Each structure stands twice: as structure tokens, then as C-alpha cells.
Amino acid sequence: MTARSDRPDWLRIRADFPVLTRQVHGKPLVYLDSANTSQKPQSVIRAVDEFYREHNANVSRAVHALGSEATEAYEGARSKLAAFLNVPADELVLTSGTTFGINLVAYSWALPRLRAGDVILLTRMEHHANIVPWQLVAERTGAKIRVVEITPSGELDLDDLRAKLTGEVKLLAFTHVSNVLGTVNPVAQICREARRRGVVTLVDGSQAMPHRAVDIPSLGCDFYALTGHKMLGPTGTGALWARRQHLREMPPFIGGGEMIKEVRFEKTVFNDPPHKFEAGTPNIAGVVGLGAAVDYLRGIGMDQIEAREQALLEIATRELSAIEGLRIFGSAPGKAAVISFLVEGAHAHDLATLLDLEGIAVRSGHHCAHPLMAHFGVPATCRASLAFYNTHVEIEQLAAAIGKVRKLLA
Known part of the structure; x- marks a missing residue:
């Protein structure tokens, strides 16, 4: 692992993850599915x-x-x-x-x-x-x-x-x-x-x-x-x-x-x-x-990781909450960096498919939680799950891509 200081250099840490440098559909990969499986640093590989x-x-x-x-x-x-x-x-x-x-x-x-x-x-x-x-x-x-x-x-x-x-x-x-x-x-x-x-x-x-x-x-x-x-x-x-x-x-x-x-x-x-x-x-x-x-x-420190992800979650929640017609599921204080959401007029699978064309990987479906989906009265949601290797720019790309998809579906 890259040598760390007391204050982690998150861009240097991100560089430890080879897959994050690839492109999907000709666009830079924005990986927001870490709750499903995290990416692996070079030291693990x-x-x-x-x-x-x-x-x-x-x-x-x-x-x-x-x-x-x-x-x-x-x-x-x-x-x-x-x-x-x-x-x-x-x-x-x-x-x-x-x-x-x-x-x-x-x-x-x-x-x-x-x-x-x-x-x-x-x-x-x-x-x-x-x-x-x-x-x-x-x-x-x-x-x-x-x-x-x-x-x-x-x-x-x-x-x-x-x-x-x-x-x-x-x-x-x-x-x-x-x-x-x-x-x-x-x-x-x-x-x-x-x-x-x-x-x-x-x-x-x-x-x-x-x-x-x-x-x-x-x-x-x-x-x-x-x-x-x-x-x-x-x-x-x-x-x-x-x-x-x-x-x-x-x-x-x-x-x-x-x-x-x-x-x-x-x-x-x-x-x-x-x-x-x-x-x-x-x-x-x-x-x-x-x-x-x-x-x-x-080597990074779990307290540093938690603080980084909470900062990313705050930005992502603010960005997504500003999108008209977007509903976020779960607003418990101190929640982890997971945002499940739906956009009015868009099925979760269609939304995730269109986001994928923009290079953005989010999870769609019931997330192996059928009883919870039934509680909210929905068959599925999209889920953006953040990790410390994500960036503020990627969150902005997610919000912009959702806005683009809303126009396509309008």
C-alpha cells in the first residue's frame, strides 16, 4: 500500500485500485456499487x-x-x-x-x-x-x-x-x-x-x-x-x-x-x-x-475511512435531494454512505441501465431485501453506495447523469 500521512491523500489511495482507471461504454468508470462488492487494491491482488x-x-x-x-x-x-x-x-x-x-x-x-x-x-x-x-x-x-x-x-x-x-x-x-x-x-x-x-x-x-x-x-x-x-x-x-x-x-x-x-x-x-x-x-x-x-x-485507519465516507455521503445527499422527482429511502441520523433512491416516472432497472451507459455503476433491484421493499410499497430501488475511493467529482457526475436521464424519460 502507498505510504500514508496523518491526513490521507485520497487521490493517491484511489490510484491503488486498478479497476477504477478503466472505461465503460467509452466513459470513465464511476463505481458506486461498493455495498454489493468493494473494489480491490493492488496489495490484495x-x-x-x-x-x-x-x-x-x-x-x-x-x-x-x-x-x-x-x-x-x-x-x-x-x-x-x-x-x-x-x-x-x-x-x-x-x-x-x-x-x-x-x-x-x-x-x-x-x-x-x-x-x-x-x-x-x-x-x-x-x-x-x-x-x-x-x-x-x-x-x-x-x-x-x-x-x-x-x-x-x-x-x-x-x-x-x-x-x-x-x-x-x-x-x-x-x-x-x-x-x-x-x-x-x-x-x-x-x-x-x-x-x-x-x-x-x-x-x-x-x-x-x-x-x-x-x-x-x-x-x-x-x-x-x-x-x-x-x-x-x-x-x-x-x-x-x-x-x-x-x-x-x-x-x-x-x-x-x-x-x-x-x-x-x-x-x-x-x-x-x-x-x-x-x-x-x-x-x-x-x-x-x-x-x-x-x-x-x-494502514488508512477506520476512523479516517468513516469520516471520508460521511463527507461524501453529505455531498451526495445534498446533490440528489436537489433533483426534482427523486425520492431517497432512509434518512436515519448517522447512516452509512448508502443512498437508495427512485426517480419519478423511471423504473429502477431502466434508470440503472441508462446510468450505466454514462459509465456509472449503481445497483438496481430489491437488494435481497424483499420485505423491506414491500414495506415501502416499491418493487425495487436504485442504490448508490459510496466508498472512500470515490470522489466529489464522481458524485457530481452521478447527479448530472440522473438529470440527463430524467430529460430522456420526460
């Missing part, structure tokens, strides 16, 4: 390439030099990520992403424990990855799903949350940051409320990790799931943090090699956590790349 060029071997299964190097790099990345979260490395299960992590909790923690009449409490703003696994578990156990509603500004209704945290609730699963609204939920406060009532908590950290410092001990949750590809890392990477007591008590989710100490046809003795949950050959190069992404983020 180089780390993956170097692993395959110089160290490629399987982990934990060889005493030769390459095997030792691969294992050291893989476990080193686990340690980096653990330090980034301020948790012990042996409480961090490496996964393919948040979806796998939530499913691991659903099938290994919830399925053996829930009974008919128990309640899984979710929120209106959840991503499908934090809804569907719980529906599948509920169908198999007879448990019920209850939903906490949101306020008109897109904040979680904390009064509704308290009212629904009744004795039947065994698990509260909710997002740290909404991928549609940008709402930043008060995780520590919510977890305190749940803990007082003996309710276990799972937090979907996918949209928080790339944009703000996350100190898991201060949150007070039981499980925290994250995705690597949204925080500058390769796809197919992520992690699940869980309290050690849960990891000890949970049975393996997937069986195979690496998650065992001894296998006999009569009985298998499983490995200690977290390796008990890491069957088979992992995405070694990807995890090494994730370690490089952690290094990169720490």
Missing part, C-alpha cells in the same frame, strides 16, 4: 497472485516447506482479522462469507436447541441471508419468526423491539448496518436489552466492516458474521466470530477432512474450535488476500 506463484500448497497437511508457508499465511490472516475485531483467533471461524456464517449458526446452534413455540426475532431491514436460514430452521423445529418494524426515517423501532423481546424469544438476529437504508443500528444497546432477557444475539456485520471500526467485545453480541469481499478482500472469504462457550457446545455443520482429530468407523473425534467447523480445503489464497485487505484498511 498481489497477495493472492504471490500465494499462487510462490507458496501454493494445502494447509495443515504437510511438513514440507510450501505446506508450512501456506499454513503460516492462512493462520496469519486469521490472526490479523481477529486483531482487527479485537477477539481471540481461536474464536474466529473462517468461512466463505456472511451467508455461510449465519447458516452455520442456524444449523449448528439453533436447530438442535429450538422447539415448537420458540421465537426467532428478526427485523424488517434484514438481508435475505439473515431471513431464509431462520425460516428453514423454523420449519424444521416448529419455531416462529417475529419481526421488529422500522420508523418512517428507516431506524429500527426500539420500542417495538423491547415489546417483542418476550420470554419465547430464543434468538435475535439483526444487521449492524442496513444494505438498503444505510441505517446503523445501536448494536451494543440492542444486545444489552437481549442479554437481560437471556436472548442470544447474532449480528450481520457485512455492511459495517468495510466502513467503521468494529470492536466485538464492546458490542456484547453472541455471534458476529462478516464477508471479506465487501471489505476489499477476495470473494468467497469471510468469518464468523462466536463466544467460546457456543463454539464448544455446537456440533460440526459440515464433516470431512481437517475438522477431525481421529476417524474410526465406530466413532470420530472432532478437532477443537474453530477448526471443528472448517472441513475440507479452504479458500487459502482468498483468505491470504483478506489478510492483506485488513492490512490495507488498518
Whole structure:
């Protein structure tokens, strides 16, 4: 990574991302889809390439030099990520992403424990990855799903949350940051409320990790799931943090090699956590790349990143709010740098397609949040999601392109 001063040079940092120099449809790329997947700095790309060029071997299964190097790099990345979260490395299960992590909790923690009449409490703003696994578990156990509603500004209704945290609730699963609204939920406060009532908590950290410092001990949750590809890392990477007591008590989710100490046809003795949950050959190069992404983020500083993105969000909100006929969804104070919007008379997909012709990449659709779209009475929105590598000029280009599209559709 390029050397940094106390005040980051954001244009120099932007130059670390090769894809941002390309053109789309003959126009400079304006990438505003980082909530879907972030772009990757050269240091992450180089780390993956170097692993395959110089160290490629399987982990934990060889005493030769390459095997030792691969294992050291893989476990080193686990340690980096653990330090980034301020948790012990042996409480961090490496996964393919948040979806796998939530499913691991659903099938290994919830399925053996829930009974008919128990309640899984979710929120209106959840991503499908934090809804569907719980529906599948509920169908198999007879448990019920209850939903906490949101306020008109897109904040979680904390009064509704308290009212629904009744004795039947065994698990509260909710997002740290909404991928549609940008709402930043008060995780520590919510977890305190749940803990007082003996309710276990799972937090979907996918949209928080790339944009703000996350100190898991201060949150007070039981499980925290994250995705690597949204925080500058390769796809197919992520992690699940869980309290050690849960990891000890949970049975393996997937069986195979690496998650065992001894296998006999009569009985298998499983490995200690977290390796008990890491069957088979992992995405070694990807995890090494994730370690490089952690290094990169720490090199800039998460406080600097959050401040930069908040400044960009302020400008973008002001620019888009000035466009006649444009509606923004979600106005919670302190929200993350995500703007979901619609333009009067334009379908979200048509708008995104026309913006793409201007070189501007925004997401259109339901954003894996059908219940939230239904709440607002719309089938889809466009979403511009900002990252620290975006610029003020790109925001102006977005606003100008939306104005051009409005004229075309008039």
C-alpha cells in the first residue's frame, strides 16, 4: 500500500485500485456499487497472485516447506482479522462469507436447541441471508419468526423491539448496518436489552466492516458474521466470530477432512474450535488476500475511512435531494454512505441501465431485501453506495447523469 500521512491523500489511495482507471461504454468508470462488492487494491491482488506463484500448497497437511508457508499465511490472516475485531483467533471461524456464517449458526446452534413455540426475532431491514436460514430452521423445529418494524426515517423501532423481546424469544438476529437504508443500528444497546432477557444475539456485520471500526467485545453480541469481499478482500472469504462457550457446545455443520482429530468407523473425534467447523480445503489464497485487505484498511485507519465516507455521503445527499422527482429511502441520523433512491416516472432497472451507459455503476433491484421493499410499497430501488475511493467529482457526475436521464424519460 502507498505510504500514508496523518491526513490521507485520497487521490493517491484511489490510484491503488486498478479497476477504477478503466472505461465503460467509452466513459470513465464511476463505481458506486461498493455495498454489493468493494473494489480491490493492488496489495490484495498481489497477495493472492504471490500465494499462487510462490507458496501454493494445502494447509495443515504437510511438513514440507510450501505446506508450512501456506499454513503460516492462512493462520496469519486469521490472526490479523481477529486483531482487527479485537477477539481471540481461536474464536474466529473462517468461512466463505456472511451467508455461510449465519447458516452455520442456524444449523449448528439453533436447530438442535429450538422447539415448537420458540421465537426467532428478526427485523424488517434484514438481508435475505439473515431471513431464509431462520425460516428453514423454523420449519424444521416448529419455531416462529417475529419481526421488529422500522420508523418512517428507516431506524429500527426500539420500542417495538423491547415489546417483542418476550420470554419465547430464543434468538435475535439483526444487521449492524442496513444494505438498503444505510441505517446503523445501536448494536451494543440492542444486545444489552437481549442479554437481560437471556436472548442470544447474532449480528450481520457485512455492511459495517468495510466502513467503521468494529470492536466485538464492546458490542456484547453472541455471534458476529462478516464477508471479506465487501471489505476489499477476495470473494468467497469471510468469518464468523462466536463466544467460546457456543463454539464448544455446537456440533460440526459440515464433516470431512481437517475438522477431525481421529476417524474410526465406530466413532470420530472432532478437532477443537474453530477448526471443528472448517472441513475440507479452504479458500487459502482468498483468505491470504483478506489478510492483506485488513492490512490495507488498518494502514488508512477506520476512523479516517468513516469520516471520508460521511463527507461524501453529505455531498451526495445534498446533490440528489436537489433533483426534482427523486425520492431517497432512509434518512436515519448517522447512516452509512448508502443512498437508495427512485426517480419519478423511471423504473429502477431502466434508470440503472441508462446510468450505466454514462459509465456509472449503481445497483438496481430489491437488494435481497424483499420485505423491506414491500414495506415501502416499491418493487425495487436504485442504490448508490459510496466508498472512500470515490470522489466529489464522481458524485457530481452521478447527479448530472440522473438529470440527463430524467430529460430522456420526460
